[in-house]
Amino acid sequence: MKNQVQLITYVDRIAPSGLQELKQILDNELDTLFGGVHLLPFYFPIDGSDAGFDPIDHVQVDQRLGDWNDVKNIGEDYDIMADLIVNHMSAQSKEFKDVLAKGKASAYWDLFLTKESVFPNGLSESDRKKIYRPRPGSFFTEYSLADGSKVDFWTTFTANQIDINVHSEAGQAYLANVLQHFEDSKVNLIRLDAAGYAIKKPGTSCFMIKESFDFIDQLAKQANAKGMTTLAEIHTHHLTQVEVARKVDMVYDFALPPLILHTLFSKDVSALQHWLTIAPRNCVTVLDTHDGIGIIDVGPIDGKAGLLTAAQIDSLVETIHANTKGESLQATGAAANNVDLYQINSTYYDALGQQDLDYLIARAIQFFAPGIPQVYYAGLFATPNAMKLLSDTQVGRDINRPYLNKQDIQAAMQKPFVKGLCQLIALRNNSPAFNGEFSMQAAHSELKLHWQLQQDSATLSVNFTTKQAVIELTEQGSNRRIELDSLLVN
Template sequence: MKNQVQLITYADRLTGSGLAQLKQLLDTSFDGLFSGVHILPFYYPIDGSDAGFDPIDHAQVDSRLGNWQALSDIGQEYEVMADLIVNHVSAQSVEFKDVLKNGSSSSYWSMFLKETDVFPHGITKTQADAIFRPRPTSCFSPKELASGEVVNFWTTFTDNQIDINVETDAGKGYLDKVLNLFAKNGVKIIRLDAAGFAIKRAGTSCFMTDETFAFIKQLAEQAHELGMETIAEIHSHYKTQIAVAKKVDRVYDFALPPLILHTLFSKNVDALVSWLTISPRNCLTVLDTHDGIGIVDAGPEGDKAGLLTATEVDHLVQTIHANSQGESLKATGAAASNVDLYQVNCSYYDALGKDDFAYLTARAIQFFSPGVPQVYYGGLLALNNDMALLEKTQVGRDINRSYLSLEQVKKHLAKPVVKGLFSLIKLRNESNAFNGEFSVQGSNSILSMKWQNQQELACLDIDLIQGTTVLSLSSAKQNKVINLADLLNN
């Protein structure tokens, strides 16, 4: 994977069209910005109950976006990342419908995980309480078969997302088919969506167990043999993330987004500096994604201290709600369907109160943090919360999943904050210093981040009280000092 900025986007929501138009946008308006692109689910259908993360057919490109050749065309010039939806498949899939019709006689019966597969005599309250849940609902959904029998199927997320039994031949065959299609059509990086939940064992949390690590390792080895690398997508306590990073190709630094917000809100860098001294180096960094802003990744868990205290987490969340004029509150928790226990649904730009300078400072910190940076299309264009879409769908995360046309994209490109971000991205891509050694210092309101690769040096110096952010880039050929505020005035 190249150590340059990557884009995260839906093909249709950014372009108003499909994969061919996405490539055109990458080649023209976004020329020079991205070495790779994470194309969010492009499988049939792209407009299911979870924006493509509940595929009816994981092996079929939704015809409204194009076909596998259109994806391959993008892969000729950019590193393409695609989601392998490891944990579940749509209840509307051919496979699950066959199970509902034929029950245990279905050839797909073993592909789906049932309560009795893990708890043959039924689950006890103690066992249920031990399971780590990303939702405040039961981990099972009762489904009635054509015979009239009711079976409890495991549904980690929603009742339309039926968990796959990845340890059976049918489950393995399903994932193998998709992996081979990816390799054949130019995918270079696989995001293992919700992989931490894939293996379930009675008496455990059913999340990131030793068996889960073994499963992820086996998937990664398969991917390597096909010329691809993997990213483990896991929201959890920061110590879990550090442990996971030692066993996989790459992880996401999901602690970074809330820590940067906390830093800017409190004008104190201590928690951020503490994290950056120990954070995994084999990571991707993000501020925003198609999901909400993760909170659990920086907070405490039970008796385990977090990077932030419970009081600091509460202040962080309340400040986001205040900065967004209460909009994030309408999209988070019980206020919207498909609720998350560990995320606040809000655009990152609105979380910072639409403050252009604070937003570019946040991006500068991200780009200087260890890892390969990714920028979500909503963040790239500094989009506001999409309250109209939220009102229409009542899905909390849709607040940050706007549908745009190319004409709307062009208008956003004219905004000073977007122009400034484009300049930052190019600076990050062009300096070879970021392939060297990282160091960080700071306390209270002062932060200094540095990358050095032989004669090339990149420094970021921030004074949160004085409100200054300065980038310094030097090499044998040139020295450049950039006051971040100037990027908003050019």
């Protein structure tokens, strides 16, 4: 995998005609910017109840986008990340419909988890209280079988997402089939979506338990044998994330986005400094994704101190709501059918009050932090909150999932901020220093991030009080100094 910036995007939301158009955009409008691309779910259907994360058929490319050959064609020139949706599949899948029709006589009965299969002696109140679910409501959804009997199926996320029994022969065959399609289509980085929820065991939280690590390790070995790297997608306490990183190929640095916001708002670098001292180095960094801005990743959990205190988190959340003029409030919590307990829904650009320099500083910190940086398409083009889409769908996360076309992209590429961001991306991709050693200095409101590879170096210095941010480069004996605010000049 290249040590270069990657793009995160839904195929159809920047390339309405599909994968071939996306390849053209990567090769032309976005030429040389990205070493790889995270193709958010492109399986059938892309427009299910959870924007593709509830596949009816995980090994069928939605025909509106193209086919596996189109995926492979992108993989000839770019690293490709794809989602292995480990925990569940759609209730509309042929497999689950067969279960509803035939019950235990179905060949797919063991593919799905039921309350009875996990708790054969019944679910006690004590066990129920231990189970962790990231959304309000029951862990189960009752479905009626054709014979009139009723069964409680495990549905961690929504009633349309039926949890898979990954230990069953059918579950293992299902995941192996997806991996084979990935290998055949030059996918080389696999995002293990919701892997922390895949293992259910009585008497536990059913989230990131010991057996979860064993399962992720087994799945990673299968992928590694096919030449693929795995990325664990887990929102949890920051120390758990550090522990997880020791046992997997790569993890997301989900603590970084809220910490950068906190630092810009409070002008206090201490929390960010502490995290960058202990953060995993085998990570992918983001500021924004198809989901909201994570809060749980920096907060206290179960008596364990967070990177931020409860009061600091309250201040962070309220500042985001104020900066978005209340738009994020309309998409977060109980609003707009939002069911996530741990995220604030807004574009990162709006979370910063559409302040171009603050946003450029945030991206510079991301690019200088350890890890492979990814930039979400809405963040790349600095699109504002998609309030009309939110109003139309009443899905909270759609506020940050706009539909764009080539004309929108071409217009966005002329924005001073986007031009400045593209220069930062080029710097991150091309400076040899980022293949070297990372170090950091920090005090009060000042932060210095430094990379050194033999005689080459790259340093970012930020004063959060004055908003002065400077990059200094030494490459092949020549020195260069870049004031970040100068990148915003046409």
